[in-house]
Amino acid sequence: MEDSRKKLQEIISECSNIVFFGGAGVSTESGIPDFRSVDGLYHQKYKYPPETILSHSFFVQNKKEFFRFYRDKMLCLDAEPNAAHRKLAEMEEKGKLKAVITQNIDGLHQKAGSREVLELHGSIHRNYCQKCGKEYPAEFIQKAEDIPRCICSKGEGKCNGVIKPDVVLYEESLNTKTMQDSVQYISNAEALIIGGTSLAVYPAAGLIDYFQGKYLVVINKSPTPRDRYADLLVQGSIGEILGEIVV
Numbered sequence: 001m002e003d004s005r006k007k008l009q010e011i012i013s014e015c016s017n018i019v020f021f022g023g024a025g026v027s028t029e030s031g032i033p034d035f036r037s038v039d040g041l042y043h044q045k046y047k048y049p050p051e052t053i054l055s056h057s058f059f060v061q062n063k064k065e066f067f068r069f070y071r072d073k074m075l076c077l078d079a080e081p082n083a084a085h086r087k088l089a090e091m092e093e094k095g096k097l098k099a100v101i102t103q104n105i106d107g108l109h110q111k112a113g114s115r116e117v118l119e120l121h122g123s124i125h126r127n128y129c130q131k132c133g134k135e136y137p138a139e140f141i142q143k144a145e146d147i148p149r150c151i152c153s154k155g156e157g158k159c160n161g162v163i164k165p166d167v168v169l170y171e172e173s174l175n176t177k178t179m180q181d182s183v184q185y186i187s188n189a190e191a192l193i194i195g196g197t198s199l200a201v202y203p204a205a206g207l208i209d210y211f212q213g214k215y216l217v218v219i220n221k222s223p224t225p226r227d228r229y230a231d232l233l234v235q236g237s238i239g240e241i242l243g244e245i246v247v
Contacts, residue, residue, distance in 0.1 A: 004234045005244060011191055011215045011232065012245055018096050019189040020088055021208065022238075023103045025196025025220060029082040029239040032106055033073065055170035063147045063162065070165065074105070075124055075142050081112035083243030084195065089113035094247045099185040103197060103204050105167050118182050120174055120204045122167035131161025141165065174203060183210050191215040195238045199224045 012018065024032075052058055053069045081089075089112040091097035099116040100109050107125045109117045127136040129150035141148050141163065150159040168174055186192060192211045197220070199205040208216075208226060218230040219238050227233055234241055 004232060005241060007232050008217060008219075008234055008241070009245055011217060012091070012096060012247070015191040015215065016096060017098055017188065017190040017213075018091065018193060019099050019101065019185045019191070020097060020193045020195065021101045021186070021197070022084075022195045023197025023199075023201075026084050026102070026238055027079070027082075027104050027106050027108055028196070029084065029237065030076075030079045030106075030108055032076045032079050032104075032108075051170055056172050059164070059169055067141070067144075067147055071142060074165075074167075075138060076106060077124075077138055077142060079106060079108060081108045083239035084241075085109055085112035085114070087242040087245055087247070090247050091245075092116065096247060098189070099182075101182045101185065101207065103201060118178050118185070120168070120178060120182065122165070122175075124165055124167060126166035127163050128166060129159060129161040130164050132159045134159070136163050138165075179203070179207075182207050186210045187212060189213045191217065193217045193219065194224070194226065194230075195219040195242070197224070198222070199226055 048065070053066055059066045085108050088097060088100055088109065092114055099118060100114050101118045101120065102109060103120050105119065105121050105124050107123055124138045127138065127141055128134065132150060132152060134150055134152050148163040150161040150163055152159045186207055187210045189211060190213045192208070192213060194208065194217065199208065215231045216229060217232045217234070218224055218227055219234045219241055221236065
């Protein structure tokens with residue numbers, strides 16, 4: 001383990017065009033549950049499976065149940081960035097890291113200070129009225145009773161349109177520009193660091209195929225499908241591992 005962490009330090013010291021690709025494991029150390037670990041949402045008991053609730057068709061047909069689950073399990077507004085988020089922000093500030101590409105929707109990378117963050121699955125912090133397009137913060141969704149509805153004026157009354165979180169649900173497509181920008185960053189990267197992801201969710205995980213650089217690094221607690229292609233594997237807590245790096 002010590003050798004692998006030393007090698008990681010050498011790679012980060014050497015490279016000036018690094019891209020980070022991360023998943024739920026980056027935020028679990030901030031207290032946000034993931035979906036696929038032993039203690040994740042997929043292993044808890046609900047009336048409906050999480051992948052059903054977090055689907056476009058379920059949102060359309062059963063908004064009340066969707067928002068009950070969404071508020072309970074997805075809106076972690078009190079979460080704070082951990083050592084991994086902070087180190088990545090520092091790496092960007094020092095000119096080492098060019099972009100963070102994340103599957104997370106919690107906004108913790110931005111809260112830590114990262115500026116170039118590509119959110120593949122959207123963000124809980126962006127919400128919009130499906131009728132008039134008015135934007136609302138996550139706090140509005142959290143405080144609303146049952147189905148959050150738009151309160152802006154429309155004619156003689158309120159708009160009353162349903163407010164939808166700008167998160168990519170199952171059955172929905174990823175944002176085209178976000179995908180294109182991610183491909184460009186990964187294609188041009190000298191080093192790609194993959195961290196805290198099982199690489200099981202497509203099409204996001206397929207972005208790794210565009211990497212042509214010098215060092216492919218995987219940091220994760222459990223094996224991933226890309227381990228055999230990696231130039232460096234570092235197993236353990238991503239916050240602890242990145243927190244040790246000197247930029």
